[in-house]
Structures are given as structure tokens and as C-alpha cells.
Amino acid sequence: MAAALDLFVERGFAATRLDDVAARAGVSKGTLYLYFSSKEDLFKAVIRSGIVPLIERGERQLEAHKGRAGDLLGQIMFGWWSSVGDTKLGGIPKLMFSECRNFPEIGKFYYDEVITRSFRLVEGVLEQGMRTGEFRQVDASYGARLLLAPMVYLLLWRHSFDICDSKHVDPEKYMQQHLDMVICGLTPRGRDKRSPEPARIINLDKKGRSR
Numbered sequence: 297m298a299a300a301l302d303l304f305v306e307r308g309f310a311a312t313r314l315d316d317v318a319a320r321a322g323v324s325k326g327t328l329y330l331y332f333s334s335k336e337d338l339f340k341a342v343i344r345s346g347i348v349p350l351i352e353r354g355e356r357q358l359e360a361h362k363g364r365a366g367d368l369l370g371q372i373m374f375g376w377w378s379s380v381g382d383t384k385l386g387g388i389p390k391l392m393f394s395e396c397r398n399f400p401e402i403g404k405f406y407y408d409e410v411i412t413r414s415f416r417l418v419e420g421v422l423e424q425g426m427r428t429g430e431f432r433q434v435d436a437s438y439g440a441r442l443l444l445a446p447m448v449y450l451l452l453w454r455h456s457f458d459i460c461d462s463k464h465v466d467p468e469k470y471m472q473q474h475l476d477m478v479i480c481g482l483t484p485r486g487r488d489k490r491s492p493e494p495a496r497i498i499n500l501d502k503k504g505r506s507r
Contacts, residue, residue, distance in 0.1 A: 297346075303316055309399055310395060340402070387455050414444060418443055450467060450471075
């Protein structure tokens with residue numbers, strides 16, 4: 297699966313052949329077919345072993361979290377970047393944007409397993425913050441999309457126009473600026489002394505730990 301991930305990111309889904317994956321992994325094509333019946337099955341296995349467990353981790357964090365929703369949002373965002381955005385897995389979104397319509401089966405799989413669950417996870421964090429008064433009332437569904445869109449943009453940029461950008465975007469600085477603006481935008485307006493303390497701007501490292 298590591299060999300498959302490398303080739304999917306380097307060449308795209310259409311141009312990746314099982315023969316090439318087997319050669320990169322140092323096994324025969326026959327051996328590959330003992331585990332995966334098709335290229336589609338291999339791609340799904342890459343996603344299920346690489347990205348889905350990270351979403352599940354975020355879901356467990358949300359279920360167990362008792363503190364500030366803003367802190368949890370930062371932990372999920374920076375943890376996701378450390379585990380996906382800053383690894384080979386970060387090239388998968390670009391692949392899906394470019395090839396989803398040509399391969400609707402894997403597009404639907406990715407939408408159900410990754411995109412939909414990611415939206416639900418972030419919606420859950422926003423709803424938790426609204427219930428406690430830490431966040432002002434917003435449409436959680438649109439809020440999740442607006443929050444995740446800049447992170448997807450950063451991935452697309454890193455795997456495309458980054459080679460043309462002499463300054464290069466600093467992912468950590470970009471993520472922290474994004475999170476600061478999100479938290480400020482979610483802080484309720486017109487608080488009085490009886491209102492809960494506003495969400496604080498948190499400063500996190502790449503793994504989502506407070507600094």
C-alpha cells in the first residue's frame with residue numbers, strides 16, 4: 297500500500313498500473329492479486345488504512361472532549377495536517393479533484409468515507425461550542441465547509457503551484473492564521489459579564505499541542 301500511495305500521488309489514479317505497484321513494492325503481480333482484486337480495491341485500502349483512522353481518532357476526541365471547543369478544533373486541524381497534509385497522503389485530495397468524475401466509484405467511496413465524515417466531525421465541534429456559548433450561532437454545515445476549504449486549498453497549492461512560488465507558504469503559519477481568524481469569527485458579539493468566557497486564540501505546534 298505504501299508503494300501504491302507513492303504512485304497514485306506521483307501519477308494519478310488513471311496512470312497507475314498494478315504492474316508498476318508490484319514492481320515498486322518488490323513483489324510479483326500475482327502476489328498483489330492475492331490481496332487486492334483490482335486497482336480500485338487497492339486505492340480503497342490505501343484510504344482506509346491511511347486517512348480513515350485519522351478521522352476516527354478525531355471522532356473519539358470529540359466524544360471524549362470536556363474542555364473548550366476552540367482547543368479541540370485546533371487539535372483536530374493541526375493533528376490532521378501533521379498526519380495527512382505533511383505526508384504523502386496530502387496528495388490524495390488533488391488526485392480526487394482531478395479524477396473523481398472519470399472514476400465515479402472511487403469518487404463516491406472517498407466522498408462517503410472521508411469528506412462526509414470530515415464534515416460531520418467539524419460540525420460536531422462547532423455544535424459543541426454553540427451549546428456552551430463559546431461560539432456564536434452559525435450554520436454548522438456551512439461552517440464546516442468554510443473551515444475546511446482553506447486547508448484543502450493549502451494541499452492543492454503544495455502539490456501544484458508551490459513549485460512556482462519563490463516565497464513558499466509556511467503551513468504552520470498558514471494554519472495558525474486560519475485558526476485565529478476562525479476563532480475570532482466564532483466568538484459571540486456583545487458579550488456581557490454573565491456570558492461564558494470567549495474562546496481564546498490558541499497557539500499550537502504541528503501536532504496540535506499547546507505552546
